[in-house]
Amino acid sequence: xxxxxxxxxxxxxxxxxxxxxxxxxxxxxxxxxxxxxxxxxxxxxxxxxxxxxxxxxxxxxxxxxxxxxxxxxxxxxxxxxxxxxxxxxxxxxxxxxxxxxxxx
Numbered sequence: 742x743x744x745x746x747x748x749x750x751x752x753x754x755x756x757x758x759x760x761x762x763x764x765x766x767x768x769x770x771x772x773x774x775x776x777x778x779x780x781x782x783x784x785x786x787x788x789x790x791x792x793x794x795x796x797x798x799x800x801x802x803x804x805x806x807x808x809x810x811x812x813x814x815x816x817x818x819x820x821x822x823x824x825x826x827x828x829x830x831x832x833x834x835x836x837x838x839x840x841x842x843x844x845x
Contacts, residue, residue, distance in 0.1 A: 786829035
């Protein structure tokens with residue numbers, strides 16, 4: 742069974758969640774995340790732990806934890822796993838957003 746996620750444009754995307762419904766999150770909800778939170782959110786699908794993410798992003802491990810807590814709270818998710826699933830589903834869009842942030 743799959744959970745539904747409502748994204749912009751009314752397009753339903755399905756993510757396997759072991760028979761449980763993933764929180765309904767609209768793509769536009771990402772606007773509430775800071776640029777650094779978006780960066781952390783964008784690398785979640787790579788499956789690295791907090792220590793590896795911290796090294797990769799050049800920040801402290803506790804900062805990664807704080808960003809993950811903030812991301813899950815802001816998006817109304819229940820866990821890092823849900824955040825990683827959502828980030829994996831939106832990976833193309835997240836990369837595009839990151840490029841937009843890098844522009845002067």
